[in-house]
Amino acid sequence: MARVLRMLGIHKRFGPVKALGGVDFELEAGEIHALLGVNGAGKSTLIKILSGVYTHDEGTIEIDGQPVELGSPRAAIEAGVATVQQHPELVPDCTGIENIFLGHEGRKPGLFARIDRTAMRAAAQKLLQRFPIEIDLGARIGDMPAVDREIVAILHALRNENTRILILDEPTSTLTEREKASLFQLMRSLRAAGIAIIYITHRLEEVFEIADRFTVFRGGRNVATFTSQEATERGVSIPELLLDEKAGDLFPERDGKAVGDVLLAARGLGRSGLFSGVDFELRRGEILGIFGLVGSGVDELSKTLFGAIRPDEGTMQVKGKEVRFRGPHDALKAGIFLVPGDRRTEGLAMTQDVVFNTTVAHLGRASRLGGLLKFGRNRLDTEALARDVGLQPFELDRPVSAFSGGNQQKIVIAKGLFRASDIYIFVEPTVGVDIGARAKLYTLIRELSRRAGVIVMSSDCDEVHGLADRVMALYKGRPVETGGWNASRDQLLSAGIMGARAA
Amino acid sequence: MKPLAKNPIILRILAFVVLLAVVAAIFQSLTPAYLSGNNIHALLRHMAVQGLAALGLTFVIVVRQFDLSFPGVASLGAMTLGWLIASKFGVGVGIGGAVAVGLACGLVNGIAVAYLRLPDIVATIATGGVAVGLSYFYSNGASISKNFFMSGILDLNDAKYFGLDAPVAILALTAAIAALVLHGSRFGRAFYATGENRVSAVYSGIRVKAYVLAAFAICGALSCLAITLLVASSGAANVTAGSQLLMPAYAAVYLGAALFGAASVPATIAGTLLMSAMLNGFTLMAVPYFYSDAIVSTVLIVAIAAFDPKVSAALKRLRPARPAKPLRSPSLREVRS
Structure with missing residues (x-):
């Protein structure tokens, strides 16, 4: 087979953070090549370089043997690289055909440049002849099932005839099994047409189902490439390849098991369409880790525990009493504090200063009986909390938008400390936080668990496993047997990405 | 909004006083009765x-x-x-x-x-x-x-x-x-x-x-x-x-917010004072209300543009080389022009 893409010695740094340290990657015409790796392993950086979003610092890229400069998304498209984002941006009120040719509609001659629907329909027909797939492109995008939207996004990417390389970023994360089959059918017909597909996924079982080859990334490097057949024959363990051996250093020591009373318990908790059958108990003095990928229901579970989503099955108990929250204010009163996954949109008032953001978590504590704020007291309290969490720079009058990601997260934690709750739920606590600040956050979470109960929910397996005293996994909204509460990293990872116990 | 946020509050108050003085000076030069005691009572x-x-x-x-x-x-x-x-x-x-x-x-x-x-x-x-x-x-x-x-x-x-x-x-x-x-x-x-x-x-x-x-x-x-x-x-x-009431109230809130960086009670009072100073001046000069309304509406649009962080960011991009002068925030430049 002809080699269509060759990337050699690709390096990329973001400030002090090394994202890619010398990646070599090759792609052949008419193959489906899966990229695997945990969060931060470098696979998305690599595809962003290939699609022209980032420029690499060192290394060469050749397409069809010719060196190319991919300085912008447009240059990448012209070089024959098309990308379908994880959540493709389509116009819900337009039909599939209109979306495919968005911005390149055929025009009739004349003053009004009317859209030439006949030509567009013909062009769409031609696309479907090249890549046979069953789909009604005349339907509105808003009425289409998720898989058809995905197919429209792929056809949109393929409308350029010179497209040689197609990048699919986790296209199956929102699809059902049946829908997945029809997406895979399209991918196979693209392969037959000679298009090379780079396929990013977190779900390992898909790799063997659809990919010809796969490359594993770890710590900004490609560590292994196998054909699916080779991997099966030789019994290669992908979870082992994915995990970085030194990850343990980041995490604080676990304490002696001084576990106290049960603070929070869920019995068969579920919300239709999001997750179901979740059981756990959280005790004072421990960290409970819940591992789950995007779309597995962890985010929704956290919001349900916090009262922002109402469960429709099962029960929740706080300190032995059954509770039904009408909203987060009830959860806060019951002593639950959520450090949400998206701190910018859910956790902070970005243009306000640090004092505003910490005190807003408990305005009753921040004010006197009549409601007047205790300005001096609040400032002192915030100062003490900011010192506890190690806020840098130590400027309480700064708007929180001017802090780095890690320090914004520290502010959300300070907010939680101001609330003085018994139960803290962290969702993706270190997304967008650099490695140096991570260790500090982990220490803070561990310290918090000495007097409270802590739940850490994350799509980072190492984080859950390294930090938590006990672990569980969610896969497609259902808790998965992880080989007991003290599962190994491999067991946990397999449970979360394959929905099965590791062998 | 960032350069605005960095400006100490004193500079903002100073800018407001200067703006008010400019408005007052213009009307005083056009109609001498503007700064008389009676008119100031009427204005207030x-x-x-x-x-x-x-x-x-x-x-x-x-x-x-x-x-x-x-x-x-x-x-x-x-x-x-x-x-x-x-x-x-x-x-x-x-x-x-x-x-x-x-x-x-x-x-x-x-x-x-x-x-x-x-x-x-x-x-x-x-x-x-x-x-x-x-x-x-x-x-x-x-x-x-x-x-x-x-x-x-x-x-x-x-x-x-x-x-x-x-x-x-x-x-x-x-x-x-x-x-x-x-x-x-x-x-x-x-x-x-x-x-x-x-x-x-x-x-x-x-x-x-x-x-x-x-x-x-x-x-x-x-x-x-x-x-x-x-x-x-x-x-x-x-x-x-x-x-x-409609136009002056919106103009006052947004003008104040543009001057002081965010909507607040002092900002609204300052905005109202500016609006009233202008409206009163036009009345004194016997400018018909439909013209003064048009001018007030222009002020409202400029104030909104200055309040909008997207606009001030775009203005900043237009002149990247020049460092922002401390006294003139982008929004003030807008309001004055």
Whole structure:
């Protein structure tokens, strides 16, 4: 087979953070090549370089043997690289055909440049002849099932005839099994047409189902490439390849098991369409880790525990009493504090200063009986909390938008400390936080668990496993047997990405 | 917005004083009566009416909603006041009735927007329309001035409290209370948190719907208090009384926010003072109201543009090489030009 893409010695740094340290990657015409790796392993950086979003610092890229400069998304498209984002941006009120040719509609001659629907329909027909797939492109995008939207996004990417390389970023994360089959059918017909597909996924079982080859990334490097057949024959363990051996250093020591009373318990908790059958108990003095990928229901579970989503099955108990929250204010009163996954949109008032953001978590504590704020007291309290969490720079009058990601997260934690709750739920606590600040956050979470109960929910397996005293996994909204509460990293990872116990 | 945020508050106040002085100097050079004692009293009385309406609107803007109903609501309040006085209920009941009507309309707005999740602009235009319709109910649209002379409502315009003209004293007192609520109390924090980021406010345990409701209620009540002062100064209640409130109130809130970086009580008062200084000057020069309205509207657009961080960011991109001068923030440059 002809080699269509060759990337050699690709390096990329973001400030002090090394994202890619010398990646070599090759792609052949008419193959489906899966990229695997945990969060931060470098696979998305690599595809962003290939699609022209980032420029690499060192290394060469050749397409069809010719060196190319991919300085912008447009240059990448012209070089024959098309990308379908994880959540493709389509116009819900337009039909599939209109979306495919968005911005390149055929025009009739004349003053009004009317859209030439006949030509567009013909062009769409031609696309479907090249890549046979069953789909009604005349339907509105808003009425289409998720898989058809995905197919429209792929056809949109393929409308350029010179497209040689197609990048699919986790296209199956929102699809059902049946829908997945029809997406895979399209991918196979693209392969037959000679298009090379780079396929990013977190779900390992898909790799063997659809990919010809796969490359594993770890710590900004490609560590292994196998054909699916080779991997099966030789019994290669992908979870082992994915995990970085030194990850343990980041995490604080676990304490002696001084576990106290049960603070929070869920019995068969579920919300239709999001997750179901979740059981756990959280005790004072421990960290409970819940591992789950995007779309597995962890985010929704956290919001349900916090009262922002109402469960429709099962029960929740706080300190032995059954509770039904009408909203987060009830959860806060019951002593639950959520450090949400998206701190910018859910956790902070970005243009306000640090004092505003910490005190807003408990305005009753921040004010006197009549409601007047205790300005001096609040400032002192915030100062003490900011010192506890190690806020840098130590400027309480700064708007929180001017802090780095890690320090914004520290502010959300300070907010939680101001609330003085018994139960803290962290969702993706270190997304967008650099490695140096991570260790500090982990220490803070561990310290918090000495007097409270802590739940850490994350799509980072190492984080859950390294930090938590006990672990569980969610896969497609259902808790998965992880080989007991003290599962190994491999067991946990397999449970979360394959929905099965590791062998 | 970043260079704005870095500017110390003193510079902002200084910029405001300079702007006010420039406006005053221009009008003084055109009409010598501008800075006379009498005219300044007139200016401040006018400001009291606009200021009260703008203060109410400030709450709605802080929670990032719009209220377009308050001119209609104010008209209804004016006619309610007139009818109550004409029916010999007395000034106290009259004012109480007017403010109660405003409060009720504000609550309707708040329920529609916060609880029924109707789009704020359409919903408030509709309530405003209903209020205007209801205001014709009392007298079929004729203006009411029966009993006004006897009732003592005119004293509201002419009396002096604490050495200030009564309307000015009422504005000062209301502003002080509003400032205490919005900037000194937990409720103010909740208003700001609601406007800044509704999701994070909910996650902080704030009942955002109640605060949106409260903001609309305060806006309705204060617009009727404002119209009470206008009725007292003109000596008659009119079905069109409220129509002159809309534009100046929005212009005042946004102008103030542009000057001081965010909507707040001092910012609104400063914005109102600037607006009144301009409107009064045009009146003195006998510029017809439709031209002065056009000028006020221009000021409103410029203020919104200056308030919008996207616009100031775009302006910054236009001149990347030059470092920002500390005194002239992008928004001020806009307002002056």
